[in-house]
Amino acid sequence: MEKHEMPDRRFAPVPNMTIGEACVQASCFLEEAGVGEARANAELLLMHLLGLEKSALLRDWRDPFPGKCEAAWAELVERKAKGEPVQYIMGEQWFYGLPFRVTPAVLIPRPETELLVEAVLAAADRLWPAATGDEPEALRQSELEGRSRRRLRAVDVGTGSGAIAVTLAVQRPEWQVCATDLSGEALQVARSNAKRHGAEDRMLWLLGDLLEPVTAAEQPLAVDILISNPPYIPAGDIEGLQREVRDYEPRLALDGGEDGLNPYRKMLKQMQCMSEVPHIAAFELGQGQAHEVARMMADTRWWNEIRIIDDYAGIGRHVIALRTSSSCN
Template sequence: MAITYNNLYMDIRQQLRLAGIRASTLEARELVCFAAGKTRQQLLRDGQLYVPPVVEEQVRSLVQRHLAGEPVAYLIGEWEFYGLPLDIDRQVLIPRADTETLVDCALPFLRVNPGSRVLDLCTGSGCVGLAVASQVPDCRVTLGDLSEGALRICRQNIRRNDLSDRVAPLQMNAMQSPPSRLGTFDCLLCNPPYIPSGDIAGLDTSVRDYEPRSALDGGEDGLDFYRAVSSLWREALRTGGMLLFEVGIGQADDVLRIMRSFGFGDLEITPDPAGIPRVVQGILYDEI
């Protein structure tokens, strides 16, 4: 029986909702838009039109894959972060709304330090650095990641958001000292792997089986990258520069202590919109 776009969307939304998916409205819309090749505005405009059978079949196939655990962002190959459209594949983590707090915390510092050089280390899709560049027109941003696959996605997202004049991707290893050719930065942002190794097996299927383990595994206690970046990468930050980390649940106090031990002061912890401590930031001083 023929079905309209509106009815298909509502049917899929209900199916996802009954499966316990909180973002059922968003995900149903994205899946229908992707299968139909329509924008959100076009889907709204064409809501009373009948769906071609091949499109309905594709939507329902995507829904079954999603219900089996495959994230919507990987199914459709893109996601939105801080208002920016981003290409996404399984080489990178899917940007989360929680991570927008990291951008929010950096903006006041960057806006009173014109012309800042910014490094987004462990950049993945480039979402954090690109969001900063989109909000602070006079800053220069470097996206750093060890993964060649991630850097390929970064290059696509730089072009997609017309930021090639101010954003550049470079391969770098957060667990090693920065190359001297990098120079120094005014602001270093980092959303590193922070899941304790022993906890990965217990993660939700959509994360454990689909997102890259190298972007999740933070070592035995989940803090390996915080130690390495705070100690090794302080030399890539100017005195008076700011280091900002995203942290996992229950990690904020430990990360604050790590940063303090390596000469960072004026330390602050900022919660995300759900009230979970999500960002730890501090200023680099001369002496450890």
């Protein structure tokens, strides 16, 4: 991917400085380079370099900065000044209370995606209460008997780092979670995160485009829950994204076609090839897309409940659909 090159500026740490002075100097350098939240980024990089938590950083603020770390510190600050996301520099991002390895092969997990996971967990607990074994009367008895013979299966389409899939597997160890991705490198990152959190052996990993590896098998997988945070940026809008996203995050995980909605259209079409449409389908979307995707899902008549979930900024960010009635097509 072609980078939008910034002027090459060198960062020279001041000799004999304190840890606090190192942070302030780096903050000023990053701010001059056009980096947003320069102080916060400098603190994150400093904690990463020195292996300190925030409380320890404040405690050691007036201690001498280790001279042996000056070269490594300069390299970290210069990488951030060029726009590289701090998560890629550190190789990690937290999601739903767990640390996840991230590389330039995967999208960096966002806090708003945690709301999508929460909505799916709540919807599943409503349809299949684990504590009582009771099921909504609207669900067909034959469906329930068939499902009782196997574990609930959730599929995370376009898993990337595996943040969604691994979180579901950790939160619901009784489920079988399947993760798909078009990128083999992304699946490797996701599997490393599953192994890190003790979930790899309870998960399936499928390489392919969206739902294709699920539906194209000789015996298509039965899926109860489908969840996806697919590429949703309109192709023409990518050049206008902030440089941290535009120049460093994988375009494969960003480009949703001309209007950003191609992945949703394709997944809804692919669902026609499934043995049974999932009882729960949940998508993350871009700004201004929620109502159109909700309409597309309603037009299928597969689900009798469809709702939009706002993110922390009040933007419609997710659509979740539930089938609780046997009258749905």
